[in-house]
């Protein structure tokens with residue numbers, strides 16, 4: 001066994017978690033293993049005697065210190081005083097070949113003291129969705145948790161639709177410390193634990209940050225970059241609750257997430273997001289709201305609260321501007337502008353407005369900008385031509401706009417209808433589409449003409465109306 005565990009979270013005070021092993025499953029069968037990620041982590045298939053047993057939760061590897069983490073959070077704006085890993089077990093942390101420390105967590109590994117009414121399990125669909133989408137995000141260059149393995153359990157999971165095949169995902173993360181981890185100790189008035197967690201998060205993620213307010217600034221910067229990156233590829237997270245907001249700045253928790261096909265700023269996919277709180281264009285506002293919750297929690301440990309409130313307010317208030325700066329830079333690159341000049345942003349907003357008005361596909365419009373085909377994405381191509389005149393004139397002042405655009409505009413994203421088709425096939429035992437998606441999405445910026453069908457937006461019959469909360 002060569003998972004080189006070095007467990008720092010398990011060494012924190014007992015109030016932070018509950019120690020327990022994953023619940024064994026009936027017939028673990030390996031569905032997927034991420035050799036590339038394993039290599040980065042300094043492990044290989046050959047070193048691990050029984051992948052299905054380890055990543056299904058039946059064999060706890062030597063050196064692991066399995067535990068369920070405690071946290072709280074605001075879900076859709078409502079305070080929930082206790083959440084915690086209700087269906088996940090942190091096996092421990094592994095130091096990679098690159099020296100980086102990573103959490104290895106089983107998701108869907110059985111009930112824990114935090115399961116509340118849940119069964120502690122996951123079904124195959126959400127496990128494969130998270131596997132494909134999180135790996136696609138990584139390949140797009142966006143900070144994210146990753147997927148190391150997927151194992152079928154051989155046990156049914158009962159959901160609204162009846163019995164479904166159960167599965168376990170192995171998730172790898174910079175850490176699973178969330179805004180909600182701070183919130184629980186703040187809400188309980190456990191200042192001691194709050195201080196310990198603050199020191200831990202600083203040491204693990206932002207060693208240069210000074211004190212709680214330094215941490216707040218660092219998280220703000222990371223989350224600002226993250227949200228701008230999401231926006232740039234049309235990603236809608238769907239459940240940006242404070243318990244799904246990682247201190248590391250990684251995308252975490254792929255539940256009812258999806259990528260835009262046709263561009264419309266108010267798009268919502270999640271069936272549980274009835275008021276559009278986490279709609280595409282609301283994400284920048286919501287992440288600021290989440291940061292304000294982190295600020296509120298962090299302040300509880302400050303001696304001079306009045307001064308802390310003032311400082312924290314200034315830090316939070318600077319966040320919209322930071323997001324806007326990143327957003328502008330990325331979206332200018334998407335239209336081929338590497339060096340901004342006055343008035344350039346009007347070009348971006350002008351294009352987006354026309355895309356929304358004329359039902360243009362988000363990904364394909366940007367990807368086809370350098371050629372002549374972009375106009376075909378618009379229900380009224382003339383609307384694009386009008387915009388393109390000014391744009392072409394501006395591009396004459398750029399050195400290599402085509403290259404800038406190609407690097408900023410992926411050809412391939414995990415389109416929601418393909419994910420649904422992949423899940424349906426997998427339930428029937430066919431992993432052809434799963435394999436193709438993982439391979440193609442690993443190189444999203446390369447043209448892969450033989451996979452052009454994966455660039456196509458859904459036909460009206462293929463459109464997935466809503467995605468469900470990964471339960």
Ligand code: AMP
Pocket residue numbers: 083084085086087088114115116117118119120121122239243244253255469470471
């Ligand atoms: P999520 O929406 O996936 O971020 O989950 C929110 C909370 O519900 C977390 O505390 C999860 O651990 C918990 N949870 C979600 N699904 C289940 C389940 N099937 N069994 C137990 N807990 C769950």
Ligand code: MG
Pocket residue numbers: 243244253
């Ligand atoms: Mg969650």
